Amino acid sequence: MKLNAEQRRQFDEDGWLFFPNCFSEDEIALLGIEAEDILKTDRPEIWREKSGAPRTVFAAHTFSEVFRLLAHHPRLVEPLQQVFGEGVYVHQFKINAKTAFEGDVWQWHQDYGTWARDDGMPEPRAMNIAVFLDEVFPYNGALMLVPKSHKHGTLEAGHDLLTTSYPLWTLDKETVTQLVAEGGIVAPTGKPGSVLMFHGNLVHASPPNITPYPRKIIYLTLCAVSNHITKFTRPEFIAHRDFTPIVPVGDDALVEYARAHRIAAE
């Protein structure tokens, strides 16, 4: 999948792009079943909410063939190769569960703030490209983005160790208020299989999910190979140290896997 000139312009201007229905129902069925199976397990890569519900599964592409294929999928990898103009590697791979009733807040932050401070990533030449595994409604913890906020560079942040179970470099109210006054808020919603990419410096957050609808999103973080991290303060499964450029699999890799293993949408 390649971005056209208008998409490139829009990304530069607003810092995000949304692709509804980028993966098919069959592909999402496969990913969804695999995610549910993993969420039922207990392993060190699964971080939990204060309530005990799973919050984030890290590095599932290292222990699940299905997610290995996703992390190498051309619909996710190619746009980021294109934007960075070079090969990319997997910096992080997350399944954010935002479980029904228990999914907690993600405070206002920039991803690159953490990658720079904790991982010594030289430049904001890495970003998330996210796949909705569940339908994102306006009310089940939709991700909120502040358009144009990526133009402000890396903003001052405080290390919030208290609000949730997950430490995060977060922005203060005054900064968020100023940025929202300029760019507003967008909260893309859509069917499972929709894809969202956003700049590493784009300010974002998501509220708790108090509904019965889970809101699982996979975040694949790809980094330009020449921009690899230089500090190894976090566990390897949170900030990977294998900087080998990704060679994308075929566009039909997930469909072929599902066919071979007889997994299909109901």
Place this chain on the structure above:
Amino acid sequence: MKLNAEQRRQFDEDGWLFFPNCFSEDEIALLGIEAEDILKTDRPEIWREKSGAPRTVFAAHTFSEVFRLLAHHPRLVEPLQQVFGEGVYVHQFKINAKTAFEGDVWQWHQDYGTWARDDGMPEPRAMNIAVFLDEVFPYNGALMLVPKSHKHGTLEAGHDLLTTSYPLWTLDKETVTQLVAEGGIVAPTGKPGSVLMFHGNLVHASPPNITPYPRKIIYLTLCAVSNHITKFTRPEFIAHRDFTPIVPVGDDALVEYARAHRIAAE
């Protein structure tokens, strides 16, 4: 304001009705300025979030002429007189602030659950009619309603004294999941001045507001006079004991007040 036959049918069926832009910009400017002035004060009728931010102002119609006019406004009073087929009195009057960044969750509940258990209200012949003072977006803590849930009567509930600063009779996850599977969720959004009425047994909730946009809503709770409360366990400013039927003011009462006091939208 009178409901037509289709609105009556829809209310019976779904348990809620929404009236966009029911109050004018000038009327909302008056109400908004008055609410902001009150929120800056410190008085026993103002309950606070755990953070200290104002959560709910009770009984402003007893100490503010502007809100006295609103509590007697025909656009709010007449539809409820019509539904109950008799005179109504003010059971409760709230300004729910849902302040920017700090407005906390309202857990899943039925209003009548509290009015019955705490106030000894005989029947669910009371309800809220709410006025948006700020724009309600999908992402600043919009109220979520479960259509048709009012048909299930008064559901078993637990008294949640911990989650927020405000004690509430709340529903468990299994109950909410079942009701949402049947009726879905709606989260009406709209400009300041929009009005929302919903059945006393309609299940609803609202998530925290983590945006810079405040989401003030006024909740006027009117009760059929013959259905007045019988237990006085809560402070008078939370559950009123004056059961005199409301005589509505003129439809232009707020506009006249604003004109007389030279208060206008900017």
